[in-house]
Amino acid sequence: MAKTETILELQHVYKYFDDFTALDDINFTLDQGKFYSFLGPSGSGKTTILRTVSGLILADKGKVLFDGQDITNLPAEKRKVNTVFQNYALFPHLNVFDNVAFGLRLKKMAKSEIDDRVVAVLKVIQMDGYENRMISELSGGQQQRVAIARAIVNEPRLLLLDESLSALDQKLRQQMQYELRSLQQRLGITFLFVTHDQEEALAMSDEILVMNDGKIQQSGTPVDIYDEPINHFVANFIGASNIVPGVMVRDYEVAFVGKTFECADAGMRPNEKVEVVLRPEDIDVTTPEQGKLVVHVDSQLFRGDHFEINSHDEDGNQWLIYATNSIEDKDKVGLSFTPNALHVMRFNEDEADFDARLSQYEEGDNAD
Amino acid sequence: MKKVTTLTKTNRLPYFSLYFLWIGLFVIAPVALIVYQSFFGIDHSLTLSNYRTYLSSSVYLRMTFNSFWFAFLITVLTLAISYPTAYFLTKLEHRQLWILLIILPTWINLLLKAYAFIGIFSQSGSVNNFLTFIGVGPQQLLFTNTSFILVAAYIQIPFMILPIYNSLVDIDPAIINASHDLGANNFQTLWRVIFPMSINGVRSGVQAVFIPSLSLFMITRLIGGNKVITLGTAIEEHFMTTMNWGMGSTIGVVLIIIMFITMALTAGGRKGKAKS
Numbered sequence: 001m002a003k004t005e006t007i008l009e010l011q012h013v014y015k016y017f018d019d020f021t022a023l024d025d026i027n028f029t030l031d032q033g034k035f036y037s038f039l040g041p042s043g044s045g046k047t048t049i050l051r052t053v054s055g056l057i058l059a060d061k062g063k064v065l066f067d068g069q070d071i072t073n074l075p076a077e078k079r080k081v082n083t084v085f086q087n088y089a090l091f092p093h094l095n096v097f098d099n100v101a102f103g104l105r106l107k108k109m110a111k112s113e114i115d116d117r118v119v120a121v122l123k124v125i126q127m128d129g130y131e132n133r134m135i136s137e138l139s140g141g142q143q144q145r146v147a148i149a150r151a152i153v154n155e156p157r158l159l160l161l162d163e164s165l166s167a168l169d170q171k172l173r174q175q176m177q178y179e180l181r182s183l184q185q186r187l188g189i190t191f192l193f194v195t196h197d198q199e200e201a202l203a204m205s206d207e208i209l210v211m212n213d214g215k216i217q218q219s220g221t222p223v224d225i226y227d228e229p230i231n232h233f234v235a236n237f238i239g240a241s242n243i244v245p246g247v248m249v250r251d252y253e254v255a256f257v258g259k260t261f262e263c264a265d266a267g268m269r270p271n272e273k274v275e276v277v278l279r280p281e282d283i284d285v286t287t288p289e290q291g292k293l294v295v296h297v298d299s300q301l302f303r304g305d306h307f308e309i310n311s312h313d314e315d316g317n318q319w320l321i322y323a324t325n326s327i328e329d330k331d332k333v334g335l336s337f338t339p340n341a342l343h344v345m346r347f348n349e350d351e352a353d354f355d356a357r358l359s360q361y362e363e364g365d366n367a368d
Numbered sequence: 369m370k371k372v373t374t375l376t377k378t379n380r381l382p383y384f385s386l387y388f389l390w391i392g393l394f395v396i397a398p399v400a401l402i403v404y405q406s407f408f409g410i411d412h413s414l415t416l417s418n419y420r421t422y423l424s425s426s427v428y429l430r431m432t433f434n435s436f437w438f439a440f441l442i443t444v445l446t447l448a449i450s451y452p453t454a455y456f457l458t459k460l461e462h463r464q465l466w467i468l469l470i471i472l473p474t475w476i477n478l479l480l481k482a483y484a485f486i487g488i489f490s491q492s493g494s495v496n497n498f499l500t501f502i503g504v505g506p507q508q509l510l511f512t513n514t515s516f517i518l519v520a521a522y523i524q525i526p527f528m529i530l531p532i533y534n535s536l537v538d539i540d541p542a543i544i545n546a547s548h549d550l551g552a553n554n555f556q557t558l559w560r561v562i563f564p565m566s567i568n569g570v571r572s573g574v575q576a577v578f579i580p581s582l583s584l585f586m587i588t589r590l591i592g593g594n595k596v597i598t599l600g601t602a603i604e605e606h607f608m609t610t611m612n613w614g615m616g617s618t619i620g621v622v623l624i625i626i627m628f629i630t631m632a633l634t635a636g637g638r639k640g641k642a643k644s
Contacts, residue, residue: 056545076548083549089542093564102560103550154550 005032013062022048024214037201040211082151086163097131103154121153161193246276265344267357280320282341291334405617418618435598439581445521450528511593528573535569
């Protein structure tokens, strides 16, 4: 593997808006050439981080390092970072060519080179021939492409994308997800994408940073974050999940709904109170005799590729199940799942402890 | 067939007739009368001599040039004051209050404001008191070109600020962020993004100031005295003093034509320039 190079680092960054703490001790590093997503609900601070990186707002405390250099107080126009804005923020008084050439003209580049680079980048985003169109004559997807072209034509080392796909309709959004991902891989630029859409983040990213309340809750690969969420918020925000209270009896054994189950987690105190996550697609429907749990079905909806089943157990816990077939006998249904499907979360565990604990007991079994 | 109660041709007529009546009586008829009058000489004979006089007389041509020149200076001065003002207004916190303070003077009668300036600029007025105090001594302020332009600009400023302000607040702040993000400093952002995007406001402001400034006569009389002679004062002179209504109307027609030309020049297309 080639040596990965750190391009951006934030150290203990804080940002306050009056009494509101928008960023609360943010620390992270980004490597050259990867696709990162900040994922969180609105107001979680993800756009504030993006603006701290682009220079549109300055951090109140902490350091922003770009390529090893302190840029904490450098204004936006002097940073080698470009942004694709939410709703694109294209210049309505300029045509496509002039929009894309905007940054290059400010650099006093020779006209012939500007022409070459704009034409080349319009080809990359498949918008060649649109040079003289006004922005108001373009569709949403085309405006999106021009906004990307206007940013990447400056050859930034780091491209920031602020909810850049949220204004597009579903079909176009999915298409643009593929295009953004392949564009990033072709250009080799680091992408930092901000979104509240978990599917988007899961589909495109090398690494996801989940945010809430101005803090980074968890960072990791999409698979890590989906399979091993650190806390209730992350488990709930990413994908659908069943979260029930339980007790960690001992390593690899967790009790909930009055029964003890084998699981894949360890490293906690005996009889520690925990939360157990079970994803709806990891649950299999079976007979009551064979099931580890027995539930009563309340409703089922046909979703096309699966049935979405809402049910509850005798303790009153709600269970959401994605099944391939509908259930005939709604009164008593058995649920089964593998030990690996259970994920146990401790209360108030921070990310460093979580990672340390996971690496401790995962050393032995690399079975999955 | 639409079942909704739209305005059909028949039930629309009453509303339109009122409008047409108003336009007919107070816009078309007066203009037609002025054009009609302009073909009558002072001896009430039908003639083109008024236009011939106008176009061949250096007095009238100089007057026309004067009007243009003064209107131009007033517009430039108003724009120079109004654009930065409107720009800073968009940055302020209690914008509605500041806008109200700018609109407020327009509610006061023009004549009163003109008289107030006569007091301020007079030999014993506050400006001369101040000049005496700092040792410069009293100056002749009233009845000069400078005071005429200053007062006219003062009167016109609100009509320039408002359209510019409106076009500035319409600019999405994200677009200004985008400009900085692409490497433009404050001045480059102002010149390459904010100014071009507010050009429609500037156009309306220029129309609202330049056109009325062409035909000013009250301020010209009260502040400029008889030193400043423009088309406005000439029309007043012909109608009120020399009673040469034909010549007065001719100048009026010329003014109307100039206004249409100004409108056409400042209207501009909404489309931006296309470059290769």
